[in-house]
Amino acid sequence: MSIKAKSIQPLPRSFYDTGTVTVARTLLNKHLVRVIGRAVLIGRIVEAEAYGGQNDPASHAYRGPTPRNMPMFGEPGHAYIYFTYGNHYCLNVTTRRAGVAGAVLLRAIEPLQGSNMMKRFRPNVPELHLTNGPGKLTKALAIDKSLNEIDLTKQGPLFIGKASSEPPSTIKRSRRIGITLGIGRLWRFYIESNQYISRNASGNRRTHPV
DNA sequence: GAGAAGATCTCCT
């Protein structure tokens, strides 16, 4: 029994205006919904990182607004998608009111629906490795810059919805991954023991399923 | 305009 996109209620904009770190934590267990034609791909968010504004040296917004990071300075509840390392897109959710930078990087999701289509976008990849990284999940869901700045509070090709029931889970926090500045902040949140998170508690790559 | 860096991933050893 597949879930229809219209049956999923998007999170309201007020959800995203509660502080970047709070949003990063509360986004866990929410449903990331990607609609491609008649197909509905759904993943449970299991890992996220908070990035601040001009007070966070690890953030793209640290040096102020540029053409690339402009969405971070926009209204909360929008997508900020950027291309990195010549190969990968990363999906962020903006979190602060207009004029104040802040975003949450979605690092990993657990496929709930449409994993067959995800496998088509990422062929020859084991189920556990489909979406366990920022670049992997965007590829599995066919997310690119055409969806940049899209409103995630409205039903459309990409939005985030509330789960009908959130499974009991323990949320852990750690240092952010892949950065060299601002590493003292424990702004990475993930669901303990979930098999789809990108790295374990010590920050090591999860190259093998557990 | 040139050069360097980068919120990553995959392959190879």
Added chain:
DNA sequence: GGAGATCTTCTCA
């Protein structure tokens, strides 16, 4: 565990 791929973005001259 290490290194290459790949190319956008930013900084500096």
